[in-house]
Amino acid sequence: MAFPRWAIPMAALLTASGVVLTACGEERPGLQLNTGSGAQQSPPADPSADPSADPAEAVPPATLSAAKVRIGRVVTDQEGRTLYRFDKDTAKPPASTCTEKDCAEAWPPVMTGQGQVNVRGVDQNLVGKVRRPDGQWQVTLGGWPLYRFAQDKQPGDVKGQGKSGTWYAAAPDGKKAAEPQQQEEPQQEQGGDDRWAGWTVLKVRKDPRLGTIVTDGKGRVMYRFDKDRPKTTNCYGDCKKAWPVVQFTNWKKLKVEGIDRDLVDFIERKDDGTCQVTIDGWPMYYYAEDEQPGDAKGQGAQNVWWVVSPQGDKITAGSGGGGYGY
Template identity: 80%
Template sequence: MEFPRWALPVAAVLTTSGVFLTACGQEPAGTLNSGAGSRQSPAADPSDDPSDPPPAQPATLEAADVERIGRVVTDKEGRTLYRFDKDTARPPASNCTDQACAEAWPPVMTGQGQIEVKGVDENLVGKVRRPDGAWQVTLGGWPLYRFAQDDGPGDVKGQGKSNAWFAAAPDGKKATAPQQAQPDRNEGGGDRWAGWTVVKVRQDPQLGPIVTDGKGRVMYRFDKDRPKTTTCFGACKKAWPVVTFTNWKKLKVEGVDRDLVDFIERRDDGSCQLTINGWPMYYYAEDEQPGDATGQGAQNVWWVVSPQGKKITTDAGGGYGGGY
């Protein structure tokens, strides 16, 4: 199998395992949806263009802790690396290509050799060909840049610039300050499943079989959403926190058809949200304990979910009807 040049993987394992890179980890080959996958028409062979620039030296990506932000990706000199919201990860593409932008945000370039990584998952690292024929390093599909006004290691002057530039975290997502990080509500009972996305089914005495995470927190779907599309942002998202998707290697499913489980990448913050039968999944912030379903029927648009991903509704008299 020969990969197109625009998405040359770094780890040799990718050439044998049959997977494509996505911003949320790995996607099984042959699948593509609005929330995952990365494909683009192959670029011309750079050897066909005599104006190609001289080969760049192999790049190095390292993970480091930076004050006020936390864990970020740096180059070998310790300079913070950034990602740009106006770029795309699926397919990988840079929208910072004019001279002014590239001078303010120099792209992280590399040659044809393997990109060195320290503390960064090499399976998330790749490269994309820029319009001038040079290769730019990507992480989770996102092209990486330096900020010209950063004076040295540890500087993060580019963080939040134009509300579009953010330091890259080792998982390819935007780096956030430790005090802003949200607790991982998807961890399944105990340390064994820490960091995993866990989908289970529990028998509710009134609602019947409903979907929960590994800690028993009830999941909901929203009538104003559409399959593969979320409409819950801002205040809505605070009241109904999203159920995050980690990656395919850290997914545990019990009682739900695994083929119904997928994810989307949210357009507001780039995070990955679990979907069941196409419907984005949420928690309810006012559910205080595992098993609570106080959000059921809220505003007549929020519903607990059956193992088939269908909503379970309540009738006006308080009885519970089946999903549809």
């Protein structure tokens, strides 16, 4: 018997399928989620092996989770990979138009078993599924079929965002996630010359002593701290007074020049909740003793503080060895 291509709301499947639905609070960017099942996505079952078998029975349950990435809040799978929707699909009724081999290889559909979809931070009432031509069930959100992008290699990658003007990361409400290029351009403030007020700006400049280093829009030099770890700060109290954090505003008011935007992110500090800029995971700081744009008096302080390259690497040239180390 052939199955029609229509969506089944997940709420209607709870009793029959025994699906387990969970929820959690705020997720970290690119966090790999542990579903507790340890299940991995399986290849489609071979219908020729048993014509009476339902191919969906061979597919483990999918997991949808809300997470923060560089473009904002998106939906990810059980491995933390960003999920996408396709403008050429339809949500009413739910239907996938990405069924040809080349499309499905570039944009693997998110499959699930017999109604078993776990959710974390996603409204279960928005979750459904649609039958694909091969007999398997593809997960939908807000009616839109969901996909991965084959070129996303790490949790939190969003390389598929805006591809061909038709592929977009899915937000937890099923709508398109914010587009990285949708941002205002900074305007000259009346009565002043600070056109970057309210913005987070990362630029590069050539320093005759240090080479190519990172500064903000005013030319203030940025540093990283050897006692930090990627995505983790260890500079609090008096340390933070001597080394003020580079604050992150929001994605729409982020201006990056000469730095790969994919390397830029932020962390939320535990002490005061401030969002701190990171480059390649490393938290960024200023040095309180730098008085003029281009000053780098903190370079090499106590052999743990360093100016940074556009890749987020520390630059050890021109080390002075002074300043506050902590």
